[in-house]
Amino acid sequence: xADVDDRFAFPSTGLPSRRVHVITYGCQMNVFxxxxxxxxxxxxxxxxTDDMTMADLILLNTCSVRExxxxxxxxxxxxxxxxxEARPGLVLGIGGxxxxxxxxxxxxRLPYLDLVFGPDNIRDLPDMLASVEKGRQVGNTRxxxxxxxxxxxxxxxxxxGPTAFLTIIKGCDKVCAFxxxxxxxxxxxxxxxxxxxxxxxxxVARGVREVTLLGQNVNSYGxxxxxxxxxxxxxxxxxxxxxxxxLRFVTxxxxxxDRRMMECFRRLPNLAEYLHLPIQSAxxxxxxxxxxxxxxxxxxxxxxxxxxxxxxxxxxxxxxxGFPGETREDFDRSMALIEKVRFDIIFSFKYSPxxxxxxxxxxxxVPENEKADRLQALQDLQDRIMVSRMERFLGRVEEVLVEGxxxxxxxxxxxxxxxxxxxxxxxxxxxxxxxxxxxxxxxxEVKAHSLRGRVExxxxx
Ligand code: SF4
Numbered sequence: 001x002a003d004v005d006d007r008f009a010f011p012s013t014g015l016p017s018r019r020v021h022v023i024t025y026g027c028q029m030n031v032f033x034x035x036x037x038x039x040x041x042x043x044x045x046x047x048x049t050d051d052m053t054m055a056d057l058i059l060l061n062t063c064s065v066r067e068x069x070x071x072x073x074x075x076x077x078x079x080x081x082x083x084x085e086a087r088p089g090l091v092l093g094i095g096g097x098x099x100x101x102x103x104x105x106x107x108x109r110l111p112y113l114d115l116v117f118g119p120d121n122i123r124d125l126p127d128m129l130a131s132v133e134k135g136r137q138v139g140n141t142r143x144x145x146x147x148x149x150x151x152x153x154x155x156x157x158x159x160x161g162p163t164a165f166l167t168i169i170k171g172c173d174k175v176c177a178f179x180x181x182x183x184x185x186x187x188x189x190x191x192x193x194x195x196x197x198x199x200x201x202x203x204v205a206r207g208v209r210e211v212t213l214l215g216q217n218v219n220s221y222g223x224x225x226x227x228x229x230x231x232x233x234x235x236x237x238x239x240x241x242x243x244x245x246x247l248r249f250v251t252x253x254x255x256x257x258d259r260r261m262m263e264c265f266r267r268l269p270n271l272a273e274y275l276h277l278p279i280q281s282a283x284x285x286x287x288x289x290x291x292x293x294x295x296x297x298x299x300x301x302x303x304x305x306x307x308x309x310x311x312x313x314x315x316x317x318x319x320x321x322g323f324p325g326e327t328r329e330d331f332d333r334s335m336a337l338i339e340k341v342r343f344d345i346i347f348s349f350k351y352s353p354x355x356x357x358x359x360x361x362x363x364x365x366v367p368e369n370e371k372a373d374r375l376q377a378l379q380d381l382q383d384r385i386m387v388s389r390m391e392r393f394l395g396r397v398e399e400v401l402v403e404g405x406x407x408x409x410x411x412x413x414x415x416x417x418x419x420x421x422x423x424x425x426x427x428x429x430x431x432x433x434x435x436x437x438x439x440x441x442x443x444x445e446v447k448a449h450s451l452r453g454r455v456e457x458x459x460x461x
Pocket of ligand 1: 172173174175176179180181182216217253
């Protein structure tokens with residue numbers, strides 16, 4: 001069993017091989033941040049392991065957007081305590097939004113925890129680990145100023161498979177009453193467009209076929225760099241990278257979704273037909289209290305623009321039910337809008353108050369059982385709509401980007417349509433298809449959350 005000194009001792013042959021296990025919670029931005037952590041740790045000799053009992057360093061990359069994931073983080077770190085007691089050399093750290101939110105208080109509360117850091121401090125991991133090596137508990141949640149902030153450049157070899165995420169903007173300048181993100185992720189900072197394009201080129205050179213541009217508020221991109229173009233300009237530049245088969249982006253804010261952005265779906269051939277546009281509620285009264293910055297009519301106009309530019313576009317959204325003051329009539333308006341728009345996917349949640357937000361000062365007056373009933377009703381409605389939205393694929397030949405082996409059945413591939421639907425299909429003809437290929441798949445079966453089909457040889461892709 002290694003003690004702290006052994007673990008950090010560099011053998012004469014070079015860097016030691018150490019193992020790191022990262023548990024990731026939350027959104028795709030966190031998935032991306034986890035890759036950056038691994039990238040920053042690799043020069044220190046860390047290799048990733050799936051087996052946390054073999055790890056020398058365990059990091060929890062956390063999310064505090066909702067209460068439940070935050071509770072999970074505390075539960076997980078508590079369960080790791082016996083492992084730490086058995087192997088005192090094991091380093092335990094909490095990063096991400098929970099780290100940023102609670103900072104050093106976590107170190108006081110959990111004395112066996114070595115390290116707490118925020119999303120801005122990933123670059124500093126080597127220095128933090130050096131301090132831990134000296135036997136210190138380390139808390140680093142220093143928020144970087146816009147002028148000092150540097151994105152960790154994406155390392156192409158760290159990406160696995162034919163798809164990759166790429167953060168292009170961090171933070172959020174909006175003030176949604178329920179949301180803790182601006183408090184933990186700070187103000188918006190856009191990655192320079194030349195850097196974005198360069199990183200996409202590097203990913204494509206490594207074999208990536210599809211890139212998803214990420215941001216808490218991705219379509220606010222460029223507002224802090226007005227002379228360098230807006231989000232639509234960036235989409236056009238990235239779309240033109242030779243060899244990039246597909247481009248996606250997430251998450252868009254309705255208030256920043258303008259016609260220029262929507263027109264990209266018409267004019268950029270590799271921009272996939274999928275748009276996530278969170279509405280949260282279809283009551284103007286609730287939207288105003290949420291401080292979302294748009295009305296229902298304005299939201300519907302954006303949906304119209306999207307469908308006008310791209311009639312077959314797949315639309316997804318978020319709803320929060322039971323926000324303070326949401327009446328039954330407010331909720332019914334949300335149900336009516338769902339019937340009207342017919343989203344492909346809805347991510348829906350019960351409201352839960354988050355510290356440091358405006359909504360926490362409002363009376364959480366919708367009873368828990370009523371929130372649960374509303375959530376169930378909304379999800380039942382969406383399940384019905386989703387099935388009928390999926391049925392439109394039946395018999396069609398869809399362009400599918402092959403991502404890898406199917407988890408549903410042996411000897412099947414899994415890929416996604418341009419509309420972001422999972423498709424499973426048999427591997428025959430054997431050897432003819434590999435990850436990264438674009439194939440035409442005739443859809444023969446529609447399931448609740450996926451499609452099944454068969455490769456169409458002459459699909460002309
Ligand atoms: S737009 Fe609103 S909900 Fe989205 S991250 Fe910003 S504050 Fe949170």
